[in-house]
Amino acid sequence: MLQAWKSLYAKSDPAKAFSLLSPALILVTLAMLVPMTLMLSFSFFTQISFTEIDYSFTIQRYIDFFQKNLLVSLLIKSVKISFIVTLVTLLTAYPVCYYIAFYVKKNKMLWLVLLTLPFWTSYLLRVFSWKIILGTKGVINSSLINAGLLSEPLTFLMYSETAVIITLTHAWAAFALLPLYVSLDKIDFSLIEAARDLGLSRLETFWKITLPLSLPGIIGAILIIFIPTVGDYVTPALLGGTDGRMLSNMIQAYFGKVNNLPLGAASATIMLITVAIVTIIVSYTTKKLSQRIS
Amino acid sequence: MNDSFIQIKQISKHFGNVKAVDDVSFQIKEGEFFSLLGPSGCGKTTLLRLLAGFEYPTSGNLLLDGIDITALPPDKRPTNMVFQNYAIFPHINVEKNVQFGLRKLGLTNEEIYKRVKDVLTLVKLEGYEERFSSQLSGGQRQRVALARALVRQPKVLLLDEPLGALDKKLRDEMQLELRTLQKEIGITFVFVTHDQQEAISMSDRVAVMSEGKIQQMSSPNELYKNPQNIFVSDFIGETNFLQASTKSKEGEFINVVIEELGEFKIQNNLNISENSSEVTCSIRPETMMIDTVKSDWDICLEGEIKQTSYLGEMTKFYVKTKEIEKIITVSSQYFDNQSFRDNKCFISINLNDISLLYKK
Numbered sequence: 001m002l003q004a005w006k007s008l009y010a011k012s013d014p015a016k017a018f019s020l021l022s023p024a025l026i027l028v029t030l031a032m033l034v035p036m037t038l039m040l041s042f043s044f045f046t047q048i049s050f051t052e053i054d055y056s057f058t059i060q061r062y063i064d065f066f067q068k069n070l071l072v073s074l075l076i077k078s079v080k081i082s083f084i085v086t087l088v089t090l091l092t093a094y095p096v097c098y099y100i101a102f103y104v105k106k107n108k109m110l111w112l113v114l115l116t117l118p119f120w121t122s123y124l125l126r127v128f129s130w131k132i133i134l135g136t137k138g139v140i141n142s143s144l145i146n147a148g149l150l151s152e153p154l155t156f157l158m159y160s161e162t163a164v165i166i167t168l169t170h171a172w173a174a175f176a177l178l179p180l181y182v183s184l185d186k187i188d189f190s191l192i193e194a195a196r197d198l199g200l201s202r203l204e205t206f207w208k209i210t211l212p213l214s215l216p217g218i219i220g221a222i223l224i225i226f227i228p229t230v231g232d233y234v235t236p237a238l239l240g241g242t243d244g245r246m247l248s249n250m251i252q253a254y255f256g257k258v259n260n261l262p263l264g265a266a267s268a269t270i271m272l273i274t275v276a277i278v279t280i281i282v283s284y285t286t287k288k289l290s291q292r293i294s
Numbered sequence: 295m296n297d298s299f300i301q302i303k304q305i306s307k308h309f310g311n312v313k314a315v316d317d318v319s320f321q322i323k324e325g326e327f328f329s330l331l332g333p334s335g336c337g338k339t340t341l342l343r344l345l346a347g348f349e350y351p352t353s354g355n356l357l358l359d360g361i362d363i364t365a366l367p368p369d370k371r372p373t374n375m376v377f378q379n380y381a382i383f384p385h386i387n388v389e390k391n392v393q394f395g396l397r398k399l400g401l402t403n404e405e406i407y408k409r410v411k412d413v414l415t416l417v418k419l420e421g422y423e424e425r426f427s428s429q430l431s432g433g434q435r436q437r438v439a440l441a442r443a444l445v446r447q448p449k450v451l452l453l454d455e456p457l458g459a460l461d462k463k464l465r466d467e468m469q470l471e472l473r474t475l476q477k478e479i480g481i482t483f484v485f486v487t488h489d490q491q492e493a494i495s496m497s498d499r500v501a502v503m504s505e506g507k508i509q510q511m512s513s514p515n516e517l518y519k520n521p522q523n524i525f526v527s528d529f530i531g532e533t534n535f536l537q538a539s540t541k542s543k544e545g546e547f548i549n550v551v552i553e554e555l556g557e558f559k560i561q562n563n564l565n566i567s568e569n570s571s572e573v574t575c576s577i578r579p580e581t582m583m584i585d586t587v588k589s590d591w592d593i594c595l596e597g598e599i600k601q602t603s604y605l606g607e608m609t610k611f612y613v614k615t616k617e618i619e620k621i622i623t624v625s626s627q628y629f630d631n632q633s634f635r636d637n638k639c640f641i642s643i644n645l646n647d648i649s650l651l652y653k654k
Contacts, residue, residue, distance in 0.1 A: 190379060193348050193377070197347075
């Protein structure tokens with residue numbers, strides 16, 4: 001009997017796949033699917049009083065969201081900040097990865113490890129250290145004032161959108177490095193030489209060969225940065241002030257001190273859908289763009 | 295025809311302490327099929343890359359058709375390269391790969407269309423325009439690489455071991471095709487290979503390289519018949535080496551004492567004048583005769599067959615004689631390993647077939 005089961009198992013690829021996937025499947029079900037379902041269902045309820053919730057189905061919370069200018073503008077701001085963070089990260093990480101992939105001959109791994117060195121400390125500590133750098137009496141302001149270049153400290157550095165963008169960019173750069181590096185490192189250097197041999201300048205070669213071939217890495221980096229930064233609330237809470245607040249801070253408030261769980265859940269769902277739409281648009285347009293280039 | 299179409303003048307290329315190319319000077323003729331032959335690490339690929347512009351020489355000058363191209367980047371040189379791994383752009387199809395190099399030549403759309411069509415016909419790839427590199431066989435990729443380079447009508451086509459990745463049958467076919475193609479279009483080919491048979495069968499002239507230097511540069515025939523040193527003789531085909539010292543000179547001949555065999559009067563192909571210099575004698579396996587009975591050739595040695603290897607069209611024998619530890623000889627068809635009783639055999643050598651090499 002056991003023998004029969006064993007041979008049946010050995011012959012069945014789906015059975016093998018499921019047994020390998022099951023630990024992850026269980027974890028995903030418990031830690032993702034269940035909370036998501038809960039959140040989704042809460043978004044269709046109504047908060048009656050501080051402790052009471054009406055469990056009858058309504059889509060009023062979604063209507064509420066779009067009727068509150070604050071929430072809509074926070075959503076737009078969240079997307080905007082994440083977009084800038086993603087762009088700045090790409091523009092700074094890409095050249096670094098390009099250099100390591102094509103010009104570093106020995107110890108490439110060491111370079112990558114060194115680049116991720118700042119990320120060995122906790123995220124929270126790094127956010128706090130930016131406070132020290134950007135603050136009114138921080139490293140930048142005091143040194144500029146001591147050098148006599150400024151009389152008043154720069155106030156836009158701290159508790160602002162700028163502070164959030166700088167901090168998030170630094171916090172997520174390492175995650176962009178890896179997909180970019182892998183996609184660039186995979187490019188056969190003789191393809192680049194071939195393009196040069198066929199009459200293209202360095203810049204043209206980059207546009208026609210290197211960039212299109214590294215596109216999978218670029219898309220990967222965009223998604224890896226964009227998705228978590230849209231929902232980040234630690235950095236805006238600590239460094240954003242009123243100006244740098246994002247939608248996630250509001251969602252946190254709805255689930256906390258404001259205590260309007262259904263509206264919080266609806267806001268979170270809307271954010272989720274927004275991220276999904278942006279993700280699809282980004283992947284689609286980059287693919288189209290690359291076809292246009294080549 | 296311009297005899298000094300490509301002039302390589304005292305070119306050196308050092309990578310750190312390694313002298314990849316070490317003070318090399320020679321000229322390549324216009325319309326010639328020229329091969330750079332040597333073992334891996336001999337500097338042949340570096341020399342080709344210097345011609346293409348992917349590397350710049352540490353010292354020396356490169357002239358192409360009278361113009362100094364030493365400092366020109368690859369996109370400004372009238373050369374094109376067929377890469378060892380073909381380097382077909384994976385994200386665009388065959389047609390776009392071939393068109394790729396035409397963008398910057400300022401041609402009209404009709405001209406581009408015609409050139410691409412013609413070159414694809416030339417390399418027999420009509421009907422493959424829409425395919426991608428991943429949908430092609432090794433031989434087809436090789437043709438795409440060739441078409442892509444030729445469509446620009448370069449003055450010189452550089453080929454970096456383009457046949458290395460093909461199986462033997464296809465390689466033999468492509469050798470003939472490349473040779474025919476080159477004669478047809480008349481473009482100068484500089485061909486890098488480590489395969490001596492390939493170099494010999496295709497080229498007008500071959501430069502044998504070792505340790506960054508040119509060991510010998512001549513026609514394939516001359517290279518085989520008259521190698522100038524032990525390296526070339528050993529690298530081109532198989533041969534037997536015997537140590538010897540020279541005695542007195544007699545016109546075109548010289549008396550040579552070959553170790554263990556005695557004194558013989560042989561052709562002085564090195565034109566050695568002085569007495570008692572140490573030389574090496576080279577005897578090609580196919581010039582010797584192996585037989586069951588004694589012959590009346592100049593030298594006839596009795597020996598014992600230690601090993602045979604059957605190669606189809608011929609059999610190779612490894613023979614030990616009283617005088618010489620190991621002689622390699624071949625016999626076509628007539629004898630095989632069953633022909634000899636108790637492995638006893640006779641090896642015969644003609645003095646004309648012994649050539650002298652500097653010991654170096």
